[in-house]
Amino acid sequence: MHDAMEGFSRHxxxxxxxxxxxxxxxxxxxxxxxxxxxxxxxxxxxxxxIQLAEESKRLDQQTNQMELSIDDQCTxxxxxxxxxxxxxxxxxxxxxxxxxxxxxxxxxxRICKHAIDIYNSGENPKGxxxxxxxxALVSGxxxxxxxAFARRDLAMAYRVAKQDIRVDTEYRTAMRTLVTYMMxxxxxxxxxxNVMWVLRSxxxxxxHARNxxxxxxxxxxxxxxxxxxxxxxxxxxxxxxxxxxxxxxxNSE
Amino acid sequence: MTPAKxxxxxxxxxxxxxxxxxxINLNIPANQVTALIGASGCGKSTLLKCINRLNDLKxxxxxxxxxxxxxxxxxxxxxxxxDLRRKVxxxxxxxxxxxxxxxxxxxxxxxxxxxxxRHHLHEAAxxxxxxxxxxxxxxxxxxxNALQLSGGQQQRLVIxxxxxxxxxxxMLDEPASALDPISTLKIEELITELKxxxxxxxxxxNMHQAARVSDFTAFLDQGRIMETGQTxxxxxxxxxxxTEDYITGRYA
Numbered sequence: 001m002h003d004a005m006e007g008f009s010r011h012x013x014x015x016x017x018x019x020x021x022x023x024x025x026x027x028x029x030x031x032x033x034x035x036x037x038x039x040x041x042x043x044x045x046x047x048x049x050i051q052l053a054e055e056s057k058r059l060d061q062q063t064n065q066m067e068l069s070i071d072d073q074c075t076x077x078x079x080x081x082x083x084x085x086x087x088x089x090x091x092x093x094x095x096x097x098x099x100x101x102x103x104x105x106x107x108x109x110r111i112c113k114h115a116i117d118i119y120n121s122g123e124n125p126k127g128x129x130x131x132x133x134x135x136a137l138v139s140g141x142x143x144x145x146x147x148a149f150a151r152r153d154l155a156m157a158y159r160v161a162k163q164d165i166r167v168d169t170e171y172r173t174a175m176r177t178l179v180t181y182m183m184x185x186x187x188x189x190x191x192x193x194n195v196m197w198v199l200r201s202x203x204x205x206x207x208h209a210r211n212x213x214x215x216x217x218x219x220x221x222x223x224x225x226x227x228x229x230x231x232x233x234x235x236x237x238x239x240x241x242x243x244x245x246x247x248x249x250x251n252s253e
Numbered sequence: 254m255t256p257a258k259x260x261x262x263x264x265x266x267x268x269x270x271x272x273x274x275x276x277i278n279l280n281i282p283a284n285q286v287t288a289l290i291g292a293s294g295c296g297k298s299t300l301l302k303c304i305n306r307l308n309d310l311k312x313x314x315x316x317x318x319x320x321x322x323x324x325x326x327x328x329x330x331x332x333x334x335x336d337l338r339r340k341v342x343x344x345x346x347x348x349x350x351x352x353x354x355x356x357x358x359x360x361x362x363x364x365x366x367x368x369x370x371r372h373h374l375h376e377a378a379x380x381x382x383x384x385x386x387x388x389x390x391x392x393x394x395x396x397x398n399a400l401q402l403s404g405g406q407q408q409r410l411v412i413x414x415x416x417x418x419x420x421x422x423x424m425l426d427e428p429a430s431a432l433d434p435i436s437t438l439k440i441e442e443l444i445t446e447l448k449x450x451x452x453x454x455x456x457x458x459n460m461h462q463a464a465r466v467s468d469f470t471a472f473l474d475q476g477r478i479m480e481t482g483q484t485x486x487x488x489x490x491x492x493x494x495x496t497e498d499y500i501t502g503r504y505a
Contacts, residue, residue, distance in 0.1 A: 010503040082461050084488045084500045222490030 008090075016081055020090060023073050027094050027101075030066040031146040033059055034101045034108070038142060038205060041111035042135035045198060046128050050119045053112035060109045067102040071095055086219075093219035097149075100208040100215070104142065107201040107208075114194045114201075125191030126181045127199070130174035134202045137167050141209035148213065152220050154237050157213040162230055165246045167206035174199055229253055258283035258422065258452040259304060264318035266299060266308065266476075273299050275476040277318070281469075286444060286453045288467035288484065290460060292499065296476040297456045301424050304454070305341050306334055322422070339366065342415030342451075346427035348407035350399035350414075355391050358399045358410055362418040377417050384450075385413035386443050405436025412443065423447060424454045429462065441466045460500055464488045472496045 008020045037059045044053035074095040077083060083091055118125060141160050148156035178196055182189045217225050217233065225233045230252040231243065246252065257280035266274040274296045281287045289297045302308050304320055306327060320327050327337055339362075350358050359378040360368075368374060378395070382388040387409040391402070399410055408428060415423060425444070429437040444453060444466045457463050463470055464484060471481040472495075480487065480496045491497045498505045 010498075012502050012504060016502070084460065084464070085491055085497050087501045088489060 013081075016077075016087075019073070019077055019081070020087065023070055023077070023091070023094050026066065026070050026073075027098055028146060028150055030063055030070065030098060030101055031142070031149070033063055033066070034105050035139070035142045035146065037063070037105050037108035038111075038135075039139055041108040041115070042132065042139065042202075044112055045115040045118070046132050046135075048115070048119055050116050053115045053119075057109045057112045060105045063102055063105040067098045070098045086222075089219045089222060093215040097212050097215045100211045104205050104208045107205050110201045111198050114198050118191060118194050121191065123188075123191035125188055125195050127174070127178050127192055127195035130170075130177060131195060131198050131202065134167060134170050134174060134199060134206075137163065137170065138202050138205045138209060141167070141206060142212075145209050145212045145216070149216055152216070154217055154220055155239070157216045158230075158233060158237055158239065160213040161210045161233060162246050164206045164210035165230065165249055165252050167203060171199060171203040171206075227253055255282040255285055257281060258322065259454075260319075260321040260324070261300075261304075262319045262321070264300075264303065264316070264320060266296075266303065266317070267315045268311070269313040273476050274303070277476075277478055279471055279478055279481060281452060281454060283452050284448055284450075285468040286448050286455055286466055287469045287471065288455045288457060288463035289471050289473060290457065290463050290499070291473035293458075295473040297473055298426055300473070301343075301426055301454060301456055304422070304424060305343055306337060307343075309334075339418050340420050341422045341424060342418070342420035343424045344408070344411050344415055344426065344428050347431050348404060348411050350402070350407050350410050352398065352400055354396045355399050355402070355410060356395040359413050359417050361414060366418065378413075381413040381417040382410075384416050384447065385409045386439060386446070387413055403436070405432050405439060408432060408436070408440060409443065412440075416447075421451060422454065423451045424456075426456045427458065428455070430458065437462070460488075472499060474499070 008024070009017050011017045037056050040052050040056035040059075043049065044056060074091050077091055081087070141163050144156055144163075145160045147153070148160065175196065178192050178199070182192050211226070214225050214233075217223065217236065221236060223236045225236055228236075230247050230249060234243075234247060259281040261277050261279040261281070264274055264277040265272070277300060289300065291297050299308065303316065304327075308314050308316065316328065322337075322340065326332070351361060356378055359381055360374045363374060363377055368377075379388060382391065387406060390406060391397075399407065402410060412428075429440045432440065441462060444455065447453060455463065455467060467484045469481065470484045470487045472479045472487065474495055480491060480493045482492070487496065488500060491500065495505060497503075
């Protein structure tokens, strides 16, 4: 049902139309806040801006509340409306998505906490270049996946899932580089460890962004593509473009 | 896939030039519950009645195509309609017990078929009432008038009456629409029990009832089969937009 975008307004029950449109809008709004949290966390770290780090952490309370509120609305709609087919998938995918968004927010807060720790220690550890690079990749993924949600664009969702493979590769490379830094200069270990935790959080954010893309694919196509390789997701989407290296990656689950 | 108990092939039906059923092709699997869903006037009940040949005597009714039960065409001239109706039990929307005792209601069909032995009738009455999950509630009042039972009990009594003649197909036309939620759940539970023994065909407007109790669903729209499939697929990911619109409550 790829043409169901206008579908939320076609129910005989106007109230149901409003409710569905409501959770969809709120989920996208929550996505916007989470996107900002991640962006601010990376900026706070790389620019040593602890005020921004504190502000970003405060946003986390807001996204926690939004998760509870949207999830509650989903539960109520399932109980009261007994949704079926695309309506049911929309509600289920939103309920799953807000959980991933909330956890992206948690990871952003963790990055802020490390930024504050690093600032307080007075150190200026190496590894910011890697953090900035991977940070830019995952920020782009969140931005793209939210756009994909707004447009119900599965090709875009697939590109986000694929981008996660690249993040994982970059993450492994960066970790090796950071280990080298620590071996070269043992005095830097505590500072670089903080950066390693940041990279770990960024990599997790990439995983959550991929989950979001998978929730959207389920919502629109009806196929649950979690724990599948990119190649098999591509088949689900009937995408017959030539495979590249990432498409064929056997570890792309 | 379980073998088909009922095969409907190119079935069309017109009432005074109005096309009610249009080229219906449908296989109804044995010992499963098949639900027919669709808006009012789409032909669900007419289709059900065709399987019992209840449309035969209607004036200006023209039926074309074939319905086979156990591979035998029920519309061929030599087919015994009385035997067909014994094989295919039917229960309607509003419970319709006869204004006699509970016992007489259940054994009515058997008596009509010429069964006279009392112990045979008693056994059959108890067996069918048990199958219809009514025995424990009525065993001490079998001589009471059936009309004094509650609506839910009356509906189960009517099911027991249908079961007494040992059919192999049970057709239920909106069996729970006039019942309260608890009675509805009992009927649904009963349907699930009965499918071990019978092939069940259920017509319902209650989509969630179809979703709860049926294994297969066929969606009818304006006399045509729009989509058939496993119930779990139809209700989570229907293939056709018309089905999607109907089950999600959208304007078509």
